[in-house]
Amino acid sequence: MPGLYVHIPFCIRKCDYCAFYSEVSADRNRQQRFFQSLEKELGSLPANFVPETVFIGGGTPTAPDFQALEKFFPMFVKFSPLEFSVEVNPGTVDVAKLSLLKRIGVNRLSIGVQSFESRCLETLGRIHSAEQADEAFRRARAAGFDNISIDLMFGIPGQTMQALDADLDRALAFGPEHISIYNLMYEEGTPLLERNPVRLDEEMEREMYDHIRERLKEAGFEHYEISNFAKPGFECRHNLLYWTGGEYIGCGPAAHSHWNGTRWANAADLDDYCVYGPRREFEETLDPVAKERETLVMGLRLINGVDVDPTLFKKLQCTFQSLENEGLLEIDGCRVRLSEDALFVSDAVFAELI
Ligand code: SF4
Incomplete structure (x- = not known):
């Protein structure tokens, strides 16, 4: 929902x-x-x-x-x-x-x-x-x-x-x-x-x-x-x-949305909004591969981690492995989560996965 x-x-x-x-x-x-x-x-x-x-x-x-x-x-x-x-x-x-x-x-x-x-x-x-x-x-x-x-x-x-x-x-x-x-x-x-x-x-x-x-x-x-x-x-x-890649619509200036495979952002312009209503200053149809990676990174924000699609898991296996070796990631089958040590430096881990 x-x-x-x-x-x-x-x-x-x-x-x-x-x-x-x-x-x-x-x-x-x-x-x-x-x-x-x-x-x-x-x-x-x-x-x-x-x-x-x-x-x-x-x-x-x-x-x-x-x-x-x-x-x-x-x-x-x-x-x-x-x-x-x-x-x-x-x-x-x-x-x-x-x-x-x-x-x-x-x-x-x-x-x-x-x-x-x-x-x-x-x-x-x-x-x-x-x-x-x-x-x-x-x-x-x-x-x-x-x-x-x-x-x-x-x-x-x-x-x-x-x-x-x-x-x-x-x-x-x-x-x-x-x-x-x-x-x-x-x-x-x-x-x-x-x-x-x-x-x-x-x-x-x-x-x-x-x-x-x-x-x-x-x-x-x-x-x-x-x-x-x-x-x-x-x-x-x-x-x-x-954090789980769900759908949402944002209303008001500067609000972001993700709905029906499309992502957009309303212009951050209150004058414009008051006169003309919402104007999209950015819109993209999500490429399924980019979307999967983004869902992975957002899901990793959750302490219990995220299940990774097996195809994506295969693609990222080397990166996952080296993050695990550095003590930053925990892997259990296709489920991955940040280690306790990685929580404070999560952005650096995410940068490796985008
Ligand atoms: S300026 Fe307004 S929006 Fe920004 S942190 Fe302060 S109260 Fe929140």
Whole structure:
């Protein structure tokens, strides 16, 4: 069953590390034009597209004010998916917005905390405080959400192992069902990269990653994807679609899709989107061989690994063998998975397989 991704391209302020497509705008007319275009795009989805999961991300889906969300978010009700996730920034949610999300059928929240340490939040340029993150989680529980993910980061300049541990303590104290924790990336064109801060060395980042895995495992989380941990039964179904080569359609500017053997991306241009609706700036029909390799690499993100088609397995046997000899890959028949040592350097392994 496919998934629907919706990109809401507004933020209150750009975070210093962010390379996602979004703009800082509180202009109600502009937001209204965007939502009207989005409604049209959703209305033109293929008749046989019945999403099992809906994921509203961005940007900051909760950046528009309550009146705008109340007016436009009911457009998603018709999908009534099994899993309906919304990304929430702690600086932009209050009781009214959370109750609204609950009313329209949202059953999973992903709260972007990143860190509970004010110095780290400042380094990242986040708009919220640790107290607001606490408040957002408590309010979400009070609103009845029983499937909440907390997003954290590690490898932040100046972050110590103690600070990371304190972040994990605080996140675990809430009892979330899911935790995503990403190693900070230094993206081209971001203020963070331009500032050229003193980065943590790789050894330290690896220690942090190992520590995170150990602590979350002890706390009863299953490590199911390189950066994702879930209590049993709370894996993110929508993201599992991406990692297992599933189909999805993305709506909104800059959203990507993979449907019926075709992959495309909407233009990252809000002006254009508001006036003309979605315009594909990229489209390709998937070559089955390239698709198999891509499915392999995405599947390797999963801790349990992936079954490889026997023909592809034969083609890649030498590479698999040498990765296994280096201790980076584990092979069991036609099933391959990253070794524990390879999880932190997965990109280097993937580069060998593409
Ligand atoms: S809130 Fe999210 S999308 Fe917006 S700038 Fe920050 S990281 Fe980027």
